[in-house]
Amino acid sequence: xxxxxxxxxxxxxxxxxxxxxxxxxxxxxxxxxxxxxxxxxxxxxxxxxxxxxxxxxxxxxxxxxxxxxxxxxxxxxxxxxxxxxxxxxxxxxxxxxxxxxxxxxxxxxxxxxxxxxxxxxxxxxxxxxxxxxxxxxxxxxxxxxxxxxxxxxxxxxxxxxxxxxxxxxxxxxxxxxxxxxxxxxxxxxxxxxxxxxxxxxxxxxxxxxxxxxxxxxxxxxxxxxxxxxxxxxxxxxxxxxxxxxxxxxxxxxxxxxxxxxxxxxxxxxxxxxxxxxxxxxxxxxxxxxxxxxxxxxxxxxxxxxxxxxxxxxxxxxxxxxxxxxxxxxxxxxxxxxxxxxxxxxxxxxxxxxxxxxxxxxxxxxxxxxxxxxxxxxxxxxxxxxxxxxxxxxxxxxxxxxxxxxxxxxxxxxxxxxxxxxxxxxxxxxxxxxxxxxxxxxxxxxxxxxxxxxxxxxxxxxxxxxxxxxxxxxxxxxxxxxxxxxxxxxxxxxxxxxxxxxxxxxxxxxxxxxxxxxxxxxxxxxxxxxxxxxxxxxxxxxxxxxxxxxxx
Numbered sequence: 001x002x003x004x005x006x007x008x009x010x011x012x013x014x015x016x017x018x019x020x021x022x023x024x025x026x027x028x029x030x031x032x033x034x035x036x037x038x039x040x041x042x043x044x045x046x047x048x049x050x051x052x053x054x055x056x057x058x059x060x061x062x063x064x065x066x067x068x069x070x071x072x073x074x075x076x077x078x079x080x081x082x083x084x085x086x087x088x089x090x091x092x093x094x095x096x097x098x099x100x101x102x103x104x105x106x107x108x109x110x111x112x113x114x115x116x117x118x119x120x121x122x123x124x125x126x127x128x129x130x131x132x133x134x135x136x137x138x139x140x141x142x143x144x145x146x147x148x149x150x151x152x153x154x155x156x157x158x159x160x161x162x163x164x165x166x167x168x169x170x171x172x173x174x175x176x177x178x179x180x181x182x183x184x185x186x187x188x189x190x191x192x193x194x195x196x197x198x199x200x201x202x203x204x205x206x207x208x209x210x211x212x213x214x215x216x217x218x219x220x221x222x223x224x225x226x227x228x229x230x231x232x233x234x235x236x237x238x239x240x241x242x243x244x245x246x247x248x249x250x251x252x253x254x255x256x257x258x259x260x261x262x263x264x265x266x267x268x269x270x271x272x273x274x275x276x277x278x279x280x281x282x283x284x285x286x287x288x289x290x291x292x293x294x295x296x297x298x299x300x301x302x303x304x305x306x307x308x309x310x311x312x313x314x315x316x317x318x319x320x321x322x323x324x325x326x327x328x329x330x331x332x333x334x335x336x337x338x339x340x341x342x343x344x345x346x347x348x349x350x351x352x353x354x355x356x357x358x359x360x361x362x363x364x365x366x367x368x369x370x371x372x373x374x375x376x377x378x379x380x381x382x383x384x385x386x387x388x389x390x391x392x393x394x395x396x397x398x399x400x401x402x403x404x405x406x407x408x409x410x411x412x413x414x415x416x417x418x419x420x421x422x423x424x425x426x427x428x429x430x431x432x433x434x435x436x437x438x439x440x441x442x443x444x445x446x447x448x449x450x451x452x453x454x455x456x457x458x459x460x461x462x463x464x465x466x467x468x469x470x471x472x473x474x475x476x477x478x479x480x481x482x483x484x485x486x487x488x489x490x491x492x493x494x495x496x497x498x499x500x501x502x503x504x505x506x507x508x509x510x511x512x513x514x515x516x517x518x519x520x521x522x523x524x525x526x527x528x529x530x531x532x533x534x535x536x537x538x539x540x541x542x543x544x545x546x547x548x549x550x551x
Contacts, residue, residue, distance in 0.1 A: 016170035019177030023300030023317035030325035043135035055311025058399035077110035078232035093385030133161035181302035193286030203278035209270035414527035417509020464512035481545035
């Protein structure tokens with residue numbers, strides 16, 4: 001079988017995932033869910049047990065809800081509904097996380113080790129085993145034998161903990177092995193950015209004092225900043241500028257040192273106790289300028305590292321993975337054109353660049369020991385944080401629900417009636433959905449959008465018109481070639497809820513609209529009642545016709 005035929009019928013070679021942190025495990029979960037064969041390896045013998053990443057943002061929870069993971073996370077995590085900024089011995093202002101436009105209008109504080117455990121248990125349910133103590137030490141990219149431009153895959157060399165070597169041919173390589181990515185080094189890719197001279201203290205501990213368990217507390221002082229983040233039951237994450245600027249290689253901060261930093265930065269009396277672990281670190285901000293090199297893809301810390309301000313590192317990596325995985329799966333299965341993979345770079349690089357830039361800006365402001373900067377913050381913060389615009393802007397950025405792919409070549413808007421545009425995240429609205437019973441009669445059912453969107457297919461939402469009748473036969477005939485990758489729903493606002501109808505009409509507009517939602521819950525196509533021919537063109541461009549109807 002030649003290379004081209006293998007790709008059309010489904011490439012039997014696995015996707016090799018290097019790294020079994022949250023990014024790599026999400027890739028394994030997504031690809032295996034699509035039926036793609038995978039190998040996931042990690043050079044560590046056991047998962048890390050330290051907390052590291054702590055914040056799970058609203059956008060990540062939305063995506064995990066569709067994959068059956070969010071419920072357990074919500075049960076064991078701690079919800080923060082406010083970020084309070086202190087300076088000059090007083091409260092400068094609050095960011096009200098309830099303003100996040102999501103059902104998850106808070107930040108969930110959950111140990112990364114728990115997030116990894118939940119992901120690993122999901123992998124076990126899907127029949128996926130992580131090969132631990134296995135390291136990729138070399139690879140070469142294979143030349144394509146296909147005239148269509150489809151790449152040829154990679155041949156990798158794996159080494160196990162006993163020193164044994166294995167050669168593996170894979171369809172693609174996904175590098176999720178962190179800031180010291182082997183694939184990135186072997187390819188000689190620039191990891192541009194900068195390192196900060198100052199060091200920071202990090203710890204998990206318990207404390208007594210007047211800090212709420214649902215509040216992220218940030219203290220600004222001439223020494224820099226102190227962040228105290230609640231994990232529940234008086235257990236807190238502590239992160240602070242190290243006034244002594246110890247080298248990273250120095251011994252871990254002691255409880256006495258941390259208490260001294262706390263006393264200097266916080267005007268609220270806090271008694272630290274029961275130190276779980278601590279470390280010193282320096283902030284590096286770096287990112288790749290391409291997320292793909294041939295058949296090698298990068299995500300998470302292998303592609304970008306930055307300040308922990310905002311708690312977005314792990315979340316950004318998970319969302320990298322969910323963006324690229326459905327594209328890899330459909331291309332491998334011959335259901336999408338290979339050019340679809342080029343949109344990974346297009347869509348995620350601007351998001352990553354924005355995260356890196358904004359976290360650097362926040363870190364510069366919070367960490368400054370300049371008295372003038374502190375006076376400006378003390379004067380400006382109370383004014384800005386008292387405006388609805390700033391509250392919406394800041395919560396949208398922190399939660400990552402504001403990220404969009406409008407500039408992507410995959411996004412097409414044609415005579416949209418409402419505010420939504422192709423590339424936007426689909427908001428999770430309450431809706432009335434029309435389903436057909438065994439006799440073919442239309443039966444309305446109350447639901448919400450993320451319950452009916454399919455993370456394995458594109459979902460075409462049709463608004464307006466007569467919901468009690470079938471789609472016109474001509475529509476069915478035109479859409480039928482894509483029923484292998486597409487399902488349709490007719491939707492309307494839920495009745496007797498004026499606020500819901502206002503939001504529905506604002507999003508979708510009045511009258512007939514077509515909105516095609518991708519498997520990652522972003523809009524690929526948005527159009528008004530005359531948009532069906534343009535939608536068909538869009539489908540033809542990205543997805544080969546299929547005749548295997550799935551809905």
